Structure formats: structure tokens, C-alpha cells
Amino acid sequence: MEFKHRHLLGIQNLDISDILAVLDTAESLSEISxxxxxxxxxxxGKTIVNLFFxxxxxxxxxxxLAAKRLSADIVNFNQQxxxxxxxxxxxxxxxxxxxMNPDALVIRHSCSGAPYFVSTFCRSHVINAGDGSHEHxxxxxxxxxxIRQIKKDFKNLRVVIVGDILHSRVARSNVFLLxxxxxxxxxxxxxxxxxxxxxxxxADISHNLDESLAGAGVIMMLRIQTERQKANYFPSIREYxxxxxxxxxxxxxxxxxxxxxxxxxxxxxxxxxxxxxDSVKSVILKQVENGIAIRMAILYLLLGGxxxxxxx
Amino acid sequence: xxxxxxxxVMDVAKIKRSLYRMTTEILERNRNLKNxxxxxxxxxxxxxxxxxxxLIQELEKVDIPVGVLDITLYRDxxxxxxxxxxxxxxxxxxxxxxxxxxxxxxxxxTGRTIRAAMDSLFDLGRPQTVQLLVLIDRxxxxxxxxxDYVGKVLPTSKREVVQVxxxxxxxxxxxxxxEPAELK
Numbered sequence: 048m049e050f051k052h053r054h055l056l057g058i059q060n061l062d063i064s065d066i067l068a069v070l071d072t073a074e075s076l077s078e079i080s081x082x083x084x085x086x087x088x089x090x091x092g093k094t095i096v097n098l099f100f101x102x103x104x105x106x107x108x109x110x111x112l113a114a115k116r117l118s119a120d121i122v123n124f125n126q127q128x129x130x131x132x133x134x135x136x137x138x139x140x141x142x143x144x145x146x147m148n149p150d151a152l153v154i155r156h157s158c159s160g161a162p163y164f165v166s167t168f169c170r171s172h173v174i175n176a177g178d179g180s181h182e183h184x185x186x187x188x189x190x191x192x193x194i195r196q197i198k199k200d201f202k203n204l205r206v207v208i209v210g211d212i213l214h215s216r217v218a219r220s221n222v223f224l225l226x227x228x229x230x231x232x233x234x235x236x237x238x239x240x241x242x243x244x245x246x247x248x249x250a251d252i253s254h255n256l257d258e259s260l261a262g263a264g265v266i267m268m269l270r271i272q273t274e275r276q277k278a279n280y281f282p283s284i285r286e287y288x289x290x291x292x293x294x295x296x297x298x299x300x301x302x303x304x305x306x307x308x309x310x311x312x313x314x315x316x317x318x319x320x321x322x323x324x325d326s327v328k329s330v331i332l333k334q335v336e337n338g339i340a341i342r343m344a345i346l347y348l349l350l351g352g353x354x355x356x357x358x359x
Numbered sequence: 360x361x362x363x364x365x366x367x368v369m370d371v372a373k374i375k376r377s378l379y380r381m382t383t384e385i386l387e388r389n390r391n392l393k394n395x396x397x398x399x400x401x402x403x404x405x406x407x408x409x410x411x412x413x414l415i416q417e418l419e420k421v422d423i424p425v426g427v428l429d430i431t432l433y434r435d436x437x438x439x440x441x442x443x444x445x446x447x448x449x450x451x452x453x454x455x456x457x458x459x460x461x462x463x464x465x466x467x468x469t470g471r472t473i474r475a476a477m478d479s480l481f482d483l484g485r486p487q488t489v490q491l492l493v494l495i496d497r498x499x500x501x502x503x504x505x506x507d508y509v510g511k512v513l514p515t516s517k518r519e520v521v522q523v524x525x526x527x528x529x530x531x532x533x534x535x536x537x538e539p540a541e542l543k
Contacts, residue, residue, distance in 0.1 A: 049443050068445070075429065075448045084482050087432040117432075347446065351437060 050348040054166045054173040057182035058223040066227060070192050072344035073337070079116055080339055090119035093150045093350050097123045098141070099176070100131070100156045105311055105335060106176050106185070110153050113342035119350070122149070141165050150350055154178070159216075172349045180214045186310050187220035189341040191228060193334050194265055197306055201228040205262050207301075209235040209291055210269030210318050211280070212245060217310045218269060222248045233259050236291065239280045256291050260300035267308040268293050268319045284317060293319045298328070306330050362520070362537045368513060369534035371526075374494070377510040378407070381492060382414040384508055389459060394487070396458045397425045400476050401447060403465040404428075406527040407494060411463065426451030428462075433475035449479070456484035465523035467493040470504035495534060497521050 050068040052061070079087055095114045099107050107123070114121040124144070126132070131140060141152065151172040154162045159179030166173040177183040191201075198204055206225055212218045212234050225232050232250040234241055246252050253259040260266070271287060281287050293307065307319070307329040315321045324331060369377070389395050392415070399408030405427050412423045431437075431446040462476055473491060480486060494510035499517055515521060515536065522535045 048445065068443075072446055075446045078449055079432075082483060087482065088478070089432040089437060092438075348443065351440070351443065 053349070054162070054175075055184055055345055055349065056163050056166060056173065056175050058184045058187050058220045058227075059182070061184075061227070063227055066188070066191070066224065068348060069188055069341065069344050070195060072347060073188075073192050073340040076343045076347065077337070077340040079343070080336075085116050086118060087116065088118045090114070090117040090346060090350055093119040094148065095119050095121045095151045095153060095346065095350075096144050096149045096171075097121060097176075098144070098152050098154045099124065100126045100137075100154075100161075101177070103155055103176070105338065106155065109335070109338040110174075110176065110342050113339050113346055116339070117343055117346055119150075119346065137161060137165070138168070141169055145169050145171060151346065174345060174349070177216055180216050180219070182220045182223075183216040183310075184220050185338070185341055185345060186217050187224040188345075189334055189338045190217075190221055190267070190308060190310070191224050192341055193308065193330055193337050194230075194306075196333075196337070197330065198264060201225065201230040204230040204264045205233065206230050206265040206267060207233045207235055207259055207263040208250075208267045208269065209256060209293070210240070211271055212236045212241045212269070213280075214240070214272060215269050219248070221267065222250050226250075230265075233263075235259050237281050237287070256293075257297060257300060260297060263301040264305055265308060266293060266298070266301055266305055267310075268313075269310065270312060271314060271318045273314065273317070288317055291318065292316070293323050295320070295322055298323060298326075308334060311335070362539050364535055364537050365519065366536045367533055368536060369494075369511060369532075371532040374510070374532050374534070377494065378410055379414060381508040381510060382411055382418065385411070385461065385490075385492070386415065386419060388490075388507075391459075392419060392421045392423070394457075394459050395423055395461060396453060396455060397423055397461045397463060398428050398451060398455075398476075398480065399425060400462065400464040400472065401427060401429045402528065403523050403525055404463045406525045407465060407492070408461075408463040409527075411461070411492070424453050426453065426455075428476055428479055430472060430475040430479055433479045435471060435475065451483060454484060455480065455486050457487050458484075459488045459490070460486045461490050461492055463492045465494050465525075466521050467491075467496045467504075467506050467509075468499055468521075470500045470502035473504050474502055494523055495521055 048064050048068045050065050153174045153176050155176040156178050159181035161178050162173050162175040208218050226249045234250045235253045235256050309331045397408040399405035408425045412425050415423050427450040429447045429449045490507040492508040493506045495513050496509045497513045497515045520537045524533050526532050
């Protein structure tokens with residue numbers, strides 16, 4: 048088992064041995080966060096730059112804590128307070144930061160493919176922290192890690208992902224990852240937010256939430272991006288709620304031991320009712336906790352050891 | 360890589376006798392057994408630690424807890440490793456502050472593993488004392504570290520490899536000296 052890549056750009060180009068290396072490493076590292084002194088010296092002297100061109104609380108602070116727990120130094124870059132507002136291009140921004148000799152760049156950008164573009168010209172390891180509507184690999188990995196902790200196995204597991212699939216990088220990364228791990232994925236949402244082409248990703252498609260919940264072991268709700276309502280993807284928030292909000296009644300349609308997941312931030316009362324978000328079946332905060340272990344694992348696997356031959 | 364077995368220096372009986380002798384030494388030195396805990400260094404230190412704990416149980420009817428330490432994250436050569444080193448879990452589910460710790464490893468060589476293990480331990484708490492037990496001391500120390508309990512002192516050349524095999528994970532209990540095949 049070995050992680051054979053120089054960058055983490057997406058789930059699509061990982062194979063099962065890469066994925067298990069990440070999940071098993073995260074499993075080993077999770078113990079560090081329970082210690083009184085939550086720090087190990089492993090990445091001492093390494094510098095990581097958090098390069099976030101989009102707002103984020105969870106992912107950014109999760110990467111920051113992950114780096115600090117491994118003793119790496121981390122610099123936060125905010126678009127609002129940077130030279131990007133003066134018109135500096137992505138390439139120039141990265142080249143300037145690279146001149147300061149970082150070891151890894153963690154990038155979130157609204158353009159799909161931005162981390163890939165950066166990886167074509169920079170020396171550092173690039174980690175995709177969410178690019179446009181393409182992929183959000185660390186989110187999918189922490190979701191799989193959380194599912195594995197509770198369900199132990201992905202065989203015979205049906206995962207239902209509900210919401211704005213069209214714009215969701217989380218859904219895409221999760222479909223790739225869960226398929227590779229052997230789970231069965233059903234995508235659910237209104238036709239305008241779930242085009243038929245999504246079948247090609249290797250998932251079942253449904254526009255009826257009640258019907259698709261039968262036999263579900265994991266229900267993953269996505270944030271309904273209210274700003275998109277202006278673009279007329281659905282008639283009204285109220286109609287969306289009536290058809291797709293996860294309520295107690297709907298939850299009872301799923302398996303008895305089903306768990307509720309959400310990548311956050313949640314809109315209470317829109318895609319998920321408050322009772323469900325706070326119920327004992329909800330593992331939403333467990334996902335956040337596991338995010339640190341997964342990101343520690345990624346940093347460890349990419350930055351640990353001497354430069355090796357890699358697959359990319 | 361091909362390797363040549365040069366000598367078989369310990370077998371089941373010898374390993375057993377030597378663990379027994381070290382256990383009595385431990386009992387001699389640690390009057391307050393209630394304060395003693397064992398920490399085994401992955402991988403074979405765990406099994407040696409468990410055997411010692413079993414022997415103490417047999418002789419004194421006292422239960423000594425055994426924890427597991429993975430030192431990968433504390434290695435001083437981490438940045439130079441050529442191959443990816445999978446990190447495994449550290450499992451010490453008892454407090455170690457103010458305890459007398461018996462650190463257990465199979466082979467004592469340069470001393471760097473023990474240095475890493477002690478750094479790791481001190482991140483987990485402040486033990487009262489740390490004692491070191493090894494089955495084999497093969498010399499070539501690079502750090503000022505020595506063991507309190509030694510199964511066997513084994514003079515070796517640096518080229519040689521000392522392999523401790525334990526029936527819990529290997530096919531038999533034995534200690535071998537091997538040498539990698541000539542690179543010429």
C-alpha cells in the first residue's frame with residue numbers, strides 16, 4: 048500500500064491502494080488529536096501555504112490545524128487582503144508565493160481545474176481544497192473515512208446523495224470515491240440540478256427522494272446554494288423543501304441504522320430539518336473532526352520522505 | 360533482495376530463558392509493581408512486552424498493562440526516507456505520567472529508535488522513570504543510550520542484519536544474523 052502521487056488534484060486519478068493508504072494513515076494519526084499535547088514533530092521545517100480564493104471556514108481551518116499538529120508552518124492567504132484585488136493573475140500569485148519556498152500549496156478556487164493548472168508549473172506539492180464544480184477530494188476522503196468508521200464495509204452499502212448535484216464538487220468526488228470502494232450511489236435532486244448525464248459517472252439517478260431512501264445506509268445531504276435560486280434552477284425554496292428536505296418522516300424510509308451526513312455549511316430547514324441535523328443519527332460534526340485526520344494524512348503522505356518517483 | 364543466513368544465535372528455549380531472567384531482574388528492581396507499565400515499540404517490542412507482562416502475572420499475580428508505540432512520526436531520518444513509511448497507531452490507553460515505564464524493543468543498535476521513542480513518550484506525559492529492555496544489544500551506538508535489561512549482547516559487523524522472529528507474527532521463535540547478498 049502506497050500513495051503514489053505528487054499532488055492531490057482529485058479522486059478520479061487515485062487507485063484503491065492510494066485511497067486505502069490515505070484512510071489507514073488517517074486512522075493512525077487520529078489518535079494525536081486526542082492527546083493532551085496535540086503535536087508531533089514529523090513535518091518540522093516544512094512550509095504550507097493555504098491559498099483560498101473562495102470563502103471557507105471548515106476546510107481552511109482544518110488544513111491549518113492538520114499542518115500545525117504535524118509541526119509544519121502554515122501561511123494563510125486571503126483573496127480579500129491580497130494583491131489579487133489589484134489584478135494579479137493566479138499564475139503570478141503562485142509564482143510569487145513559490146519564490147518564498149513553500150513545500151505545499153493548498154488551493155481553493157472557483158474555477159474548475161485551477162489546482163491542475165497550478166501543478167503544471169510549480170515546484171511545490173499541490174492539494175486541491177475544492178475547485179469550481181469539479182472536485183473536493185479531501186471532503187470525499189473524510190466522508191469515506193467517517194462511513195468506514197461506522198459501517199466498517201462498503202459492500203452492499205447504498206449511499207444516497209441529495210441536492211444540488213450539478214454544482215457540487217463534493218458530490219462528484221464522492222461518486223468517484225464510493226464507486227472505487229464498492230458502494231452503490233444514488234444521486235437525487237430536481238431535474239434542473241441533476242441532469243441525466245450524471246449517470247455516466249456511475250451512479251443511479253432519481254428525482255424522487257421518498258422512493259430512493261428505501262435501503263439507504265447513508266444519506267448525504269448537500270447544501271442548497273440559495274444564491275442559485277435567482278438563476279431559476281427551482282421555482283421556490285418552499286417547493287424545494289417540500290420535495291427534498293430531510294425530515295423525520297423521510298428518514299424513517301431509510302434503513303434503521305442509516306446515518307446522516309452533510310459537508311456543511313447547512314441551511315437548517317431547507318435541505319435538512321433542524322431535528323435531523325442534531326439527531327443521534329447525524330454524523331455531521333464527526334465529519335468535521337475526521338477532516339483534520341484526513342488532511343494530516345494527505346500532508347504526511349505528500350510531504351514525508353525524500354522526493355520519490357510518482358505516478359504524475 | 361537475497362540474503363544469507365550466517366548464524367542462528369537464539370532459539371525458542373534460549374529466548375524463553377532470557378525473558379524469564381530479565382523478568383526476575385525487573386521484579387528485583389521495581390518494588391512497587393503497581394506503578395509499572397510496559398510500552399512495546401512496534402512491531403516486535405509489542406510481543407516481547409506482552410510476554411514479560413505474562414511472566415510477571417505468573418510470578419507475582421500482578422496485571423501490568425502493555426501499550427503500543429509507533430515511532431514513525433518521530434524518526435530523525437524522516438526527511439531522507441526513500442520509501443514511503445506507513446505510520447501505524449500508537450495505542451497507550453493508560454496515563455503514563457508519574458509511572459515507571461518499561462520500554463521494550465527487540466534489537467538495540469544505533470539508539471536512534473529509542474531516542475524517538477522517548478521523545479514520543481514525553482509528548483504523552485511525564486513518566487517517573489523510563490527503563491529499557493531489549494532482547495539483543497548488537498552494539499554500534501550513535502547516541503548515549505544503554506539498556507537496563509539485555510537478553511543477549513551480540514557483537515556484529517555493521518553490514519550484518521539481526522532478525523528477531525517471534526511466533527506471534529513469524530513462523531518461529533528465533534534470532535538470526537543475516538547478511539544481504541553481495542552487491543557487486
